[in-house]
Amino acid sequence: MREVFQQELADVQDRLVEIAGLVELAITQATTAFNSSDVSLAEAVIADDHRIDELAASLDELAIDILARQQPVARDLRIVVSALRISASLERMGDLAEHIAQLARTRFPEKVVPKDLRPTFKELGRLDVLIAGKLKRLLESESAELAEEIRDDDDLVDDLHLSVFDKVLGETWKGGASDIVDSTLASRYHERFADHAVSIAKKVQYLQTGDWVVAAH
């Protein structure tokens, strides 16, 4: 029974890693589409998001099934509950990648990113992709170091997010109203994407330390 349970937990972990891999692909494609106005790549992200949703829903069913059959307690129980929370965050990260792709598609053949902000969004994209890759490896390895790195990378994302507002509100800004709307939304999506990764990293960390309450949200 115990052995079956450990096998099932390993299956849950494998599935989380698989979903994180799809999220990494989605944000890689979405930020590339966004920064290079590649509408077919944007379409691919939008078309593929349902796969993340389906895998997350199927993982949730497995986790609930494990709760019902194995009736885990203590740390084992918290691992299964965490998997449910992590899957919800991954699913949301997929949505945010899709939103970034939708901005690229809506504006096509125009460029979404105003010239002044191209380096900023390139760096925001690079960081979100980096964070997604680290998140996948964190779910594989549960490395405390990776969790710390994700939190540091998120601080950089937050700074860049604020700098977008400084730029569009600055005196040298030359963009129009639609540039401001797109940049505001796009920056927010990039920031929330990283936030969810931090939220997952905290859950993995606190599972290890046992200090659970703080990690609940």
Next chain:
Amino acid sequence: MREVFQQELADVQDRLVEIAGLVELAITQATTAFNSSDVSLAEAVIADDHRIDELAASLDELAIDILARQQPVARDLRIVVSALRISASLERMGDLAEHIAQLARTRFPEKVVPKDLRPTFKELGRLDVLIAGKLKRLLESESAELAEEIRDDDDLVDDLHLSVFDKVLGETWKGGASDIVDSTLASRYHERFADHAVSIAKKVQYLQTGDWVVAAH
């Protein structure tokens, strides 16, 4: 044992209703502060958000404790797992109310809402408050009718959200860059607030019908 369990489920439900009541208060105060530039009301929302966070974290601990001690199966298990998900959405709705209050505070003593958009944001605020009130009653009563109403109200919120973009991108728009940034963010926060209510309403509905997978996200 069964009686104790039913009592505990009733306790979980009471706590969800209590948190929903605080969320209703937060969005009522936040949208009032936002629309009337009332900075002290905005401060109150920001200062009180930790109560929602704490109650949600404490409810999560109770739910996990119930899973460990009562080891529910079938529908009972799904009710407890749903409570965990609903609490996460309520906590997020509190954050979004806080974000709306923060916009009012940041811009003070200026008005956040540009003149052209005042009727739109008043209506967005009214709908979010209405939805929060219905959500609280839904969690009390599990009325299928209220769940449907919340979904319909959310459609109106989505339409208004899109109309904000039409307005700021329209030819008659007179606001500056900071008006566009604030309006874009504020509109997004109002829209996400309603989305979370719909997500909770779906969970309550599907708990009744048993068609769970669709409601997972």
